[in-house]
Amino acid sequence: MSYRETVQYLYGLQQHGIKFGLDNITGLLSALHNPHKTFPSVHIAGTNGKGSTAAIIASLLQGAGLRVGLFTSPHLVSFTERIRISGKQITEHDVIQLAEEVREFVSQSAGFSPTFFEVVTAMALLYFKRKKTDIAVIEVGMGGRLDATNILTPEVSVITNISFDHKEFLGRTLGEIAFEKAGIIKKGIPVVASIQEPEAKAVIEKRAEEEEAELFFYDSDFSADMKKEDFTGITFDYSDNDIIIRDLLLPLAGVHQMQNASVAIKAATIALRKNTVTRGDGDAGRRSTVVSPGLRVSASPRQEIIEWIRSGLASTKWPGRLEFISEKPPVVIDGAHNPAAAAALAQALKRTFLEKYKKIIMILGIMNDKDIEGIMEPLLPLASHIICTAPAGSRAARAEKLAAAAASLGFHTVRATRTVKEALDCAIQLAMTHDPSPIPPPLILVTGSFYTTGEAKEVLGQKGVLGGLRE
Numbered sequence: 001m002s003y004r005e006t007v008q009y010l011y012g013l014q015q016h017g018i019k020f021g022l023d024n025i026t027g028l029l030s031a032l033h034n035p036h037k038t039f040p041s042v043h044i045a046g047t048n049g050k051g052s053t054a055a056i057i058a059s060l061l062q063g064a065g066l067r068v069g070l071f072t073s074p075h076l077v078s079f080t081e082r083i084r085i086s087g088k089q090i091t092e093h094d095v096i097q098l099a100e101e102v103r104e105f106v107s108q109s110a111g112f113s114p115t116f117f118e119v120v121t122a123m124a125l126l127y128f129k130r131k132k133t134d135i136a137v138i139e140v141g142m143g144g145r146l147d148a149t150n151i152l153t154p155e156v157s158v159i160t161n162i163s164f165d166h167k168e169f170l171g172r173t174l175g176e177i178a179f180e181k182a183g184i185i186k187k188g189i190p191v192v193a194s195i196q197e198p199e200a201k202a203v204i205e206k207r208a209e210e211e212e213a214e215l216f217f218y219d220s221d222f223s224a225d226m227k228k229e230d231f232t233g234i235t236f237d238y239s240d241n242d243i244i245i246r247d248l249l250l251p252l253a254g255v256h257q258m259q260n261a262s263v264a265i266k267a268a269t270i271a272l273r274k275n276t277v278t279r280g281d282g283d284a285g286r287r288s289t290v291v292s293p294g295l296r297v298s299a300s301p302r303q304e305i306i307e308w309i310r311s312g313l314a315s316t317k318w319p320g321r322l323e324f325i326s327e328k329p330p331v332v333i334d335g336a337h338n339p340a341a342a343a344a345l346a347q348a349l350k351r352t353f354l355e356k357y358k359k360i361i362m363i364l365g366i367m368n369d370k371d372i373e374g375i376m377e378p379l380l381p382l383a384s385h386i387i388c389t390a391p392a393g394s395r396a397a398r399a400e401k402l403a404a405a406a407a408s409l410g411f412h413t414v415r416a417t418r419t420v421k422e423a424l425d426c427a428i429q430l431a432m433t434h435d436p437s438p439i440p441p442p443l444i445l446v447t448g449s450f451y452t453t454g455e456a457k458e459v460l461g462q463k464g465v466l467g468g469l470r471e
Contacts, residue, residue, distance in 0.1 A: 003092040006099045007079050013116040020146035024114045028122045029151060031105045035129035036152055039069070041136045042271050043152050045144035045181045046160025048341045049194065049260045052252060053160050055318040056264035057271075058137045062086050063312025064272060069128035069136035071121070071149075076320050076335075076454035083124045085131050087317065098123040117141045121148040135271065143170050145183020155271040157184050157213070158263060159193040162200040163340035164371070178203035190214045192267045194259055216266055224262040226255060231322070231332075231352050234258055238265055238309075245306050250313045253322040254348035265309055320453050322348060325460055329431040330357065331424075331444040333453035337367065339374035345447060346378035357443035359384040361427045365420060365452030368397040372405045375448060380406060384442060385430055386414045389423035391451040420446075420455040 001009065029036060042057055044050045051072050058070040068086055075081035080089040102119050106112060114122075121141070128136045135155070140147045144159075162178050170177045178200035185191050185207045193204055195218050208215040216222060222240040229235070233251040236258045237244055250261050320335045322345070332353070336345040349360065362383035366372050380386060388402035399416035406414045417423040427444045446456040 060312035143180035359442035
């Protein structure tokens, strides 16, 4: 198969829909000789922030000198974004090879119909084994308890902010959703969690107690203080036990990233402190044990820890989250696709971006099954112009539906376009004809869905293969 045919095959597996449970992934990984048992891992669930947190953890572990696998979803432009080792995306050749192996097993197994996500999870785990990763950072696809990634027994489990999303699959109450997310907690495995609503926190605490898992909450067991924030990133102090690390720089914008970074630091130090992680030497396979870097250690190792934390944070790259994809005119994308994420985006815009950019031209493209009004409510008051659009794909809400939702919230001067390209063309034209008195020109913000932001990247020059397929 060519790479294009391979991606088509993988997305063809979506005909099997979404299946919750570990039977398929267990059988698939067993046939592949259980690659997930050959390396340690960090497992991450949550509603918002889990992708950013995963990327930061991976960067921190790389800063400590490890060869780190990273598995995330969805992608923005190219399928290869999902599977990385030490920041480098999997090659198209390796995607073809891994998919062929899995396809051969599936074709020989009567009645076995794994889903897209199950197959891609298996491919990632097999890839990490073959490339001799020292540790892998694995993001849950949806939920946690019955997600294919829950086949793992990690060094540490991470639960980021829990809010309402995928209610048709995970439950209608915060407690029900938290129950699914907390399902990644394993017997005796430490857990690091973001600040949670009381209902969600109680569920996590109960599960951790049942599994005898040590539990660390942000702002209770470790914390951070913001020092500086702007549209290029944040600078903050991190506190844990008797140590304070000052003036840490993270090149991701938004005050919410301070919590994500703090959770990542705590999780990364736990993963290394367990003293089971080894350092590899490329594909040569030479291994040596990493010094156990708990935070309560002697002065010399402690300084080394501070330096890899500082280096790892500063090197973090995570596209699609308040990311500038154009400077002239200024265009920023953010994949906020539920009310909590939209509120965090609105806060970041008010605290940083509006100091420089006095006007925001907002392009919104939202999936039909999302809380459209809930996403719009915190964002629309910040916009000088609102353009509704629909990215490619059957799940996208029609632009007219979004415009009607905006009108119901009191915003009647809204433009509707058929495509993301038309929306960008319209926004750029508006930016070029703005009143020249405010300097710089208006900021164009593209948000509402990773489908929308990914398509915007393609329109502005980043080409993928079958880019309309992203989940």
